Amino acid sequence: xxxxGAITRAEAHxxxxxxxxxxxxxxxxxxxxxxxxxxxxxxxxxQDEIGxxxxxxxxxxxILVNPVAAGGPFLVARRVxxxxxxxxxxxxxxxxxxxxxxxxxxxxxxxxxxxxxxRLYGRGVADNKGQHSINLAALAxxxxxxGHLGFNSTILIETGEEIGxxxxxxxxxxxxxxxxxxLLLASDGPRLSAxxxxxxxxxxxxxxxxxxxxxxxxxxxxxxxxxLLANPGIxxxxxxxxxxxxxxxxxxxxxxxxxxxxxxxxxxxxxAVEPSESDPTIDPDWxxxxxxxxxxxxxxxxxxxxxxxxxxxxxxxxxxxxxxxAHCQIxxxxxxxxxxxxxxxxxxxxxxxxxxxxxxxxxxxxFRATRLDPDHPWVRWAARSIERTVGRRPALLPNLGxxxxxxxxxxxxxxxxxxxxxxxxxxxxxxxxxxxxxxILREGLxxxxxxxxxxxxxxxxxxxxxxxxxxxxxxx
Numbered sequence: 001x002x003x004x005g006a007i008t009r010a011e012a013h014x015x016x017x018x019x020x021x022x023x024x025x026x027x028x029x030x031x032x033x034x035x036x037x038x039x040x041x042x043x044x045x046x047q048d049e050i051g052x053x054x055x056x057x058x059x060x061x062x063i064l065v066n067p068v069a070a071g072g073p074f075l076v077a078r079r080v081x082x083x084x085x086x087x088x089x090x091x092x093x094x095x096x097x098x099x100x101x102x103x104x105x106x107x108x109x110x111x112x113x114x115x116x117x118x119r120l121y122g123r124g125v126a127d128n129k130g131q132h133s134i135n136l137a138a139l140a141x142x143x144x145x146x147g148h149l150g151f152n153s154t155i156l157i158e159t160g161e162e163i164g165x166x167x168x169x170x171x172x173x174x175x176x177x178x179x180x181x182x183l184l185l186a187s188d189g190p191r192l193s194a195x196x197x198x199x200x201x202x203x204x205x206x207x208x209x210x211x212x213x214x215x216x217x218x219x220x221x222x223x224x225x226x227x228l229l230a231n232p233g234i235x236x237x238x239x240x241x242x243x244x245x246x247x248x249x250x251x252x253x254x255x256x257x258x259x260x261x262x263x264x265x266x267x268x269x270x271x272a273v274e275p276s277e278s279d280p281t282i283d284p285d286w287x288x289x290x291x292x293x294x295x296x297x298x299x300x301x302x303x304x305x306x307x308x309x310x311x312x313x314x315x316x317x318x319x320x321x322x323x324x325x326a327h328c329q330i331x332x333x334x335x336x337x338x339x340x341x342x343x344x345x346x347x348x349x350x351x352x353x354x355x356x357x358x359x360x361x362x363x364x365x366x367f368r369a370t371r372l373d374p375d376h377p378w379v380r381w382a383a384r385s386i387e388r389t390v391g392r393r394p395a396l397l398p399n400l401g402x403x404x405x406x407x408x409x410x411x412x413x414x415x416x417x418x419x420x421x422x423x424x425x426x427x428x429x430x431x432x433x434x435x436x437x438x439x440i441l442r443e444g445l446x447x448x449x450x451x452x453x454x455x456x457x458x459x460x461x462x463x464x465x466x467x468x469x470x471x472x473x474x475x476x
Contacts, residue, residue, distance in 0.1 A: 003453045006145040007389065010138065010449040014442045019137055020120070024113040025049060026094075026129045027122035033072055033095035033162045042072040042159040045094040050075055050136070050157055057140055059155065067174065068167035072159030076178060079153045086460050087152040089181035089415065090139075092132025092188070093161035096124040103432035110434070118437050125436040126427035131187040132157065134422050134441065138448035142456060150456020154181055164367070165405040172412035182460075183378055184409045184417040185451065187444070189402060192395040193274050194424040194437060197386050197447060201379060201418060202399035203406050204298075204331045205369035207338050208306075208362040209345075211236060211326045215356065219311070219319030230356075232324035233310030239354040240326060243345070244303045248286040252303075254344035256288070257335035260299040264398045267374035268294040271395045278426040297401040301332040327362075333399060334369045367403040370410045370417065374398050377461035378416045382451060385459070386420075389450035390443060420447060 013019055029045045032038040043063070051061045059077040066073060072095060080087075099110035108114055110123035124130065142149055156179065160166050172179055191198040213232035220229055243252045250256050260268075273293040275282060287296045296302075310324035311317070330341055345359050372379065374396045386394045400419070409415045422444035428434045 001146055003450065003457070006142055006449050006453045007446055009141045009145055010445045011442075013137060013141060014445050019133065019441070019445065020113065020115075022053075022137065023120070023122075023125065023130055023133050026133060027113045027124050028111050030099065030111055031095045031124070031159060032098050033160050034098055039072065042095060046073055046075040046157060046159065050094065051077070053136065053140075054155065057143055059153070064171065064175075066160065066167040067170040070160075070163070071165075071167035074159070074167075074171055075155070075157040076175070077155040078178065079149065081148055081150070081152055083152070085151045086183070086455065087154060087181040088455060089154045089156060089179060089184045089186075089409065089413075090132075090135050091156045091158075091184060091186040091409070092135065093128045093158045093165075094132075095159040095162050096127065096129070097162050097430050099123050100432045105433055108433060110432075115438070118439055119435040120438055120441070121433060121435045123434055126190075126423040126434055127429040128161070128188050130436045130441060131422045131444075134444045134448050135185075135187055138445060138452050141449050142452045146453070146456060148456070149452065150458070151460075152181075154179060161405065165408070168405050169408045169412055172408045176413060179413055181413070181415055184406075184413075184415045185382075185420070186417070187420050187422050187448070188404050189400050189419065189421045190423045190425045190427065191421050191440065192271055192397060194276055194426070194440060197390060197392060197394040197443070198397060198421055199379060199382055199386070199394050199418060200397035200400045200421065201372035201374065201376070201416075202334070202370035202410065203367065203404045204301075204333055204399055204401055205338055205407075206367055206403040207330045207332065207341055209328055209330075209342065210358075210360045210362065211239065211328055212323070212358045212360060213239075213325075213356055214323040214358075216322045219317070219321050222318045222320050225320055229320050231320050233321055235354065235356060236308075236310070236324040236326055239349060239352070239357045240305060240328075242352045242354070243348065247289075248302070249288055250301065250303050252344065252348040254348070255303060255330060255332075255336070255341060256301045257299075257333060259335075260291075260295060261335070263373055263375060264299050264371075265295070267396045267398050268292065268298055271298070271397060273297060276424070276426050298397055298399060299333060301330060301336060304329045304331070331401070331403070332369055334371045336369075338368065367405055368407040368411070369399070370406045371399045372410070372416055372418070376416060378418055381454075381459065381461050382418050382420070385451050385454045386447050388454075389447050420444070420451070422448075
């Protein structure tokens with residue numbers, strides 16, 4: 001019974017095909033949360049695939065109805081060994097985006113796990129079935145080697161992350177007793193680079209909204225009325241140009257932080273953004289001047305135009321359009337207040353003479369920005385464990401550039417949050433041909449097995465004592 005023994009088990013579990021067999025079954029379940037007809041598959045995934053496996057591991061399993069009608073079900077599984085021990089909450093999501101079957105390469109299907117070289121193709125391999133399958137397998141491997149975990153474990157699997165995690169915040173608020181823990185240890189998102197293990201401790205937030213100009217009911221002939229009627233497309237284009245420059249610098253300075261904290265700069269100094277062959281080439285002059293690529297993505301706010309429409313782009317006609325619309329997004333860090341963005345945009349547009357441009361927030365759930373200090377004791381503990389397993393120091397990202405529902409755990413439950421991603425930026429996670437790299441998944445299984453072993457070995461930060469003992473549930 002040893003750490004080395006657990007790691008050896010992890011190697012055999014992956015190399016012998018057991019992990020890939022589990023993942024193949026899970027990929028085959030069409031858990032598209034964006035497709036109403038797939039809703040029954042969300043229950044199937046939790047009830048028939050994940051739940052029974054966790055019960056075999058000594059967990060008590062509950063399938064909970066979402067408190068929000070639009071959301072899918074939740075699985076909460078608990079194994080309490082000794083209330084005085086540390087409790088770790090592990091999160092994942094079983095839903096995926098649309099399969100987009102017709103867009104995949106010949107011979108590939110989103111619902112059939114297919115290996116080609118180092119790549120494993122299938123919807124959910126990267127986001128998120130492949131990642132939470134690693135965490136569940138690692139827990140089972142520690143149990144097999146040690147006979148017990150050595151800590152208390154709670155697992156939460158949701159089925160609505162791809163539609164904004166409706167109901168997750170409410171679930172955490174209503175179930176703080178059963179979800180209370182000392183640490184969230186979860187996996188989602190990409191590594192900083194494919195060959196470097198990574199920790200991130202939060203995420204940038206995302207705020208979507210529309211900029212609209214609506215001047216009249218109908219279009220009017222551009223020959224007869226051009227030069228006499230205001231053009232909504234031109235007005236909106238100029239309004240956006242006042243907000244963000246032609247090089248991507250945000251000119252509306254109330255939308256960006258005053259500065260990047262020193263601890264964040266220090267952590268990002270060790271995090272070079274190095275695209276792989278399949279990734280796009282970075283535009284070095286784009287974005288906030290004076291920042292490194294890592295600081296632009298992980299330490300700063302961006303203003304993006306995701307869609308712009310005026311007139312009829314598919315079939316243009318000689319008419320001045322009556323309206324124009326741009327769907328925009330602000331990605332932001334914890335150093336700014338998202339509640340101040342809409343008023344700040346209104347002030348900016350009025351100040352620059354764009355009173356006719358309306359600002360309308362989009363409906364739906366909002367992932368708010370979060371960040372755990374890179375020097376937090378749990379972060380140092382996790383980094384030491386990973387280096388012990390693979391012999392390389394992991395990249396420490398204060399927060400992910402994208403967004404995950406981390407605020408539900410850090411804010412609603414008050415947990416320190418540490419994420420260990422098992423994917424990479426070129427995985428095509430929301431597109432056709434989604435895939436994971438077997439090399440990353442294998443290493444991720446070894447890393448996670450080492451993390452869970454060290455948790456049970458008593459190697460937890462003494463600075464982070466448990467405040468509320470877990471209720472009994474599962475375990476020996």
